[in-house]
Amino acid sequence: MESTKAKNESSKDKGGSGQSKSESSRSTNGVLSQPRAVWAVFFAGIIAFMGIGLVDPILKEIAAKLEATPSQVSLLFTSYNAVMAVAMLITGTVTTRIGIKRTLLLGVVIIAIFSLLGGLSNDIWTLVGLRAGWGLGNAFFVATALTAIVSLSTGGVARSIILYEAAIGLGISIGPLVGGELGSISWRGPFIGVAVLMVIAFIAIVALMPKEAGKPANSAPAKKSSFLDPFRAMRHRSLVVFGLTACFYNMGFFTLMAYAPFVMGLGIHGLGYVFLGWGILLAATSVFMAPWLQRRFGTVKSMAFMLTLFGLTLLAMAIWTDTQWVIIASVIFAGALLGNNNTLITTGVMNAAPVERSTASAAYSFLRFIGGAIAPYFAGKLAEWFNPHIPFYVGSGFVLLSVVFILMNNKHIKHVDHAGGH
Structure with a gap:
């Protein structure tokens, strides 16, 4: 057993950045043989990422039951993402x-507790605060x-990222379906359902x-990470370029997620099925199409094209x-674009800086x-200030701005297509 393990470790070390023949020989089953x-x-990742799309089908129902405006209900996304953004800075330290x-396990426990409490809350501001706690757990x-x-995976960095993005895609696609089905019983159902599933994930x-x-045998103790390490990492221009690109892109992503349900004119079940179609395309393209685009056109060019679309x-x-029908078709089609881009940009980040x-x-x-x-x-x-069209115009502007930003900084990020393990 030990000799086999040693051989595996040895083969990984020798594969290093190239992984040429061994990588290609595992092309058909490398992702699944884990x-x-x-x-x-x-x-557990599928359940955690369900939290992103889970509330989409029940946004209107939450607004009605808790007597909240669309902008107040949208704070369920804002508090979740804001806390997650800040908490990301301490994840390495922890x-x-x-x-x-x-x-x-800490993240799973926090998600379970705050999702359960969210399902038991009785006003919008309490629910917004509890979603912030959910975001903390999700960050960890x-x-x-x-x-x-x-x-832990056996397929190399690129295939690990594909597997990770597949979990994201499946979680995002299943989330609206679960939210729609449980939400048709009560808006509280999806929150309590996630808590139960997180207990299973914990086990x-x-x-x-x-x-x-992930710790190799006989390895030295891991270096303690500092709260300042992510800020030091931002001294690398390439990492900042990818981060700001994703920031602009997420302005469009979450405009679609948080606002589209209010103009779609559908009930809970209808919204659940629309976002299910969106999520299925997101999952499928992140696993199957994005790697082909990387090999055929390169990460940066493919990313710019998908963001433009x-x-x-x-x-x-x-x-x-x-x-x-335009809103419904656009939301579903956007899933394919977002799935490709998520994998492309995550791969780029992993190879962006030393x-x-x-x-x-x-x-x-x-x-x-x-x-x-x-x-x-x-x-x-x-x-509320202008009209229902303006949020999509602004979201579109930010996404197209991300494309301009990529092209302006191409010389700082083009090396990701030649990085080891790409």
């Missing part, structure tokens, strides 16, 4: 002190899950994940906001979730 610990994290497994889990999957991680997850999709939604991947992820996530915090509330207020 240890049980990876699947435990994968399952992980290097208590370990990957305990950090994952999301940042650490990527590191855990990369450390799976405890049972299947090794105590020292997304910006134009939001523009179409702005022009034809009053035409139901820093620890967990540190790079924390710095990047801090920048990108700032956009996710601003957009939902901003979209609701723009509709």
